[in-house]
Amino acid sequence: MPEESLAVPPKAEQSTTAGAVWTVVARNERVNRAWKDLTKTAGENAAKCYDYLCTTPMVPKPRRIFPLRGKKYAGAWEYEVTGGDRVFYVPDPKLKKVTVYYAGPHPEPAPLPPDSSA
């Protein structure tokens, strides 16, 4: 599937056009649809998120914007849009490109196997 341009939240349109440095793309159409849903439910926060991704996607903010730890998603970042919504993205500083892989409700960890409490 082709990557799609990430939909711009209404409140982000004006502020990002001038200062945008990074290209922000969605991994695919499905991600972009989820992102657009997020802009409807958390418009202002989503707009701030978009601004951030366009300008300073690799500047951490404790608790809110940070690189994921561990090997599995090394290089990926998490942005806490709201208490229950997250955006996961991978910035490419050489290309100045941000690829959003996930936007939406906080992902749940996989359920543990039944005998894992033993």
Place this chain on the structure above:
Amino acid sequence: MSAPTTVFGDEIFTATDLNRRAGHVLDEATNRPVTITRNDEAFALLNRKDAARMVEAASNAKLMVDLVTAISTYSLAGQQIPVGHVFEWLNAFDIDELKTLLAEVHLSFRRAGDGEISWDDFEAVLHEWHESAIAARSNTLAAAFSAPSEEIQLTQPTLTATH
């Protein structure tokens, strides 16, 4: 600024001092905790912020001990941390990752204890590791990151998107 190694500065006032020279006693307590004595009792008088910071330090020290204990008891022994344990989420990481976690958390713990960063910053480091563990164990996220992507010319964000 380094953290004091002792709580009190051996500045002792009586309850009568507190009544008669409250301003002076409070001035002293602004700089460091002081002791107020009455008969056989001793009370501490200190800045409220300092008190809050001490409670935070004690709470986070307990957290730090629990974290290290969980890793040493279970992870280093090749066992899974039991379900229901407050640090069960550490099971998402292997030993090398846990070493990295310990190094980062310990450094932030020391820096918070020395007053270089806030205890909120220390807690943020743990929070970020916890969030990373959730991400690492999420099937939803695994599917999102493994979704196919055709190598095409990347498109810049457009302002004509529907809202």
